Amino acid sequence: MTEARQVDVARIRRSRSAAPRARLRWTKDLPVGKHADKHHRITGARLAKDALGRHIAFRVTTLAQVPGPRPGPEVGVDAGITIPLALSDGEVVEHGPWPTKKEEARLLHYEQRAARRKGHRKKGRRTGRRPHKTYDQIARIRATVKRRRDDWQHKTTTSIAETYGTVVVEALSITNMVKSAKGTAEQPGENVAQKAGLNRSILGEAWGRTVQLLAYKVARRGGRLAEVPAPGTSQECAQCHTVTAGSRRTQAGFVCNDPACGWEGNADHNAARTVPRRYRTGHALVPAAGRAVVRRASHGVKPATAR
Ligand SMILES: [Zn+2]
Numbered sequence: 615m616t617e618a619r620q621v622d623v624a625r626i627r628r629s630r631s632a633a634p635r636a637r638l639r640w641t642k643d644l645p646v647g648k649h650a651d652k653h654h655r656i657t658g659a660r661l662a663k664d665a666l667g668r669h670i671a672f673r674v675t676t677l678a679q680v681p682g683p684r685p686g687p688e689v690g691v692d693a694g695i696t697i698p699l700a701l702s703d704g705e706v707v708e709h710g711p712w713p714t715k716k717e718e719a720r721l722l723h724y725e726q727r728a729a730r731r732k733g734h735r736k737k738g739r740r741t742g743r744r745p746h747k748t749y750d751q752i753a754r755i756r757a758t759v760k761r762r763r764d765d766w767q768h769k770t771t772t773s774i775a776e777t778y779g780t781v782v783v784e785a786l787s788i789t790n791m792v793k794s795a796k797g798t799a800e801q802p803g804e805n806v807a808q809k810a811g812l813n814r815s816i817l818g819e820a821w822g823r824t825v826q827l828l829a830y831k832v833a834r835r836g837g838r839l840a841e842v843p844a845p846g847t848s849q850e851c852a853q854c855h856t857v858t859a860g861s862r863r864t865q866a867g868f869v870c871n872d873p874a875c876g877w878e879g880n881a882d883h884n885a886a887r888t889v890p891r892r893y894r895t896g897h898a899l900v901p902a903a904g905r906a907v908v909r910r911a912s913h914g915v916k917p918a919t920a921r
Pocket of ligand 1: 851852853854855856870871872875876877
């Protein structure tokens with residue numbers, strides 16, 4: 615993190631002619647120049663670089679009215695395997711494949727090429743320029759996919775925070791998510807190995823970030839984000855609340871094992887409906903507020919943000 619005093623926005627702008635390749639595109643109004651004062655100012659900046667280019671993220675402090683409590687509706691959000699985000703009111707938030715079929719094919723092609731080159735390389739000799747070109751191409755595709763995911767997450771979480779007053783999610787557990795791609799004993803998932811890999815890298819990470827974004831976006835609007843314990847949400851019937859191991863027969867379908875109920879529906883949607891009920895029956899986890907201080911023996915005190 616760069617300190618605020620090292621960031622001179624005006625100078626960056628003026629140096630455009632000196633460095634013609636650095637083009638700045640502002641996506642937000644920043645409190646600089648005559649717009650800046652004691653309460654509205656830039657307090658830090660971070661230069662982020664990926665294979666497609668760079669961007670600067672500014673940390674800004676502004677004075678804003680404390681949002682009043684938000685009486686908006688309550689919703690449960692569940693990240694699924696067959697549905698990216700399932701909401702308890704039946705709403706479904708989807709997105710195209712990450713990466714697209716074409717990108718996936720290109721990734722595979724470049725990865726195979728890179729592996730071939732690596733195999734040909736003689737021991738002790740430096741990597742030539744050509745493999746590096748292949749690595750760059752791989753990195754660019756991955757960066758494109760990541761940017762697309764970030765965009766979708768921001769739009770989706772903003773829309774959820776604007777629509778609902780209370781948002782209930784499962785407490786983060788990536789191991790749960792990876793497990794569910796394996797399907798069930800009776801009906802194992804397709805391409806389990808690939809999907810498990812994809813889950814770890816994209817889905818698991820995506821859900822963690824979705825919750826992170828929701829946390830501040832909901833709070834900023836006066837709403838509240840509640841986390842409930844996750845175990846069993848996929849096995850609990852949203853209709854009669856019977857928990858039966860094996861109720862989740864397939865990845866997509868949920869069939870209640872209670873013969874008196876027999877509710878059938880999408881498994882992700884079922885879990886999304888179970889989540890707010892747990893919250894209403896008093897199962898919310900209390901998140902650690904503010905910042906925690908982690909002490910390290912030799913490095914002094916390192917602040918760490920609590921989840
Ligand atoms: Zn049931």
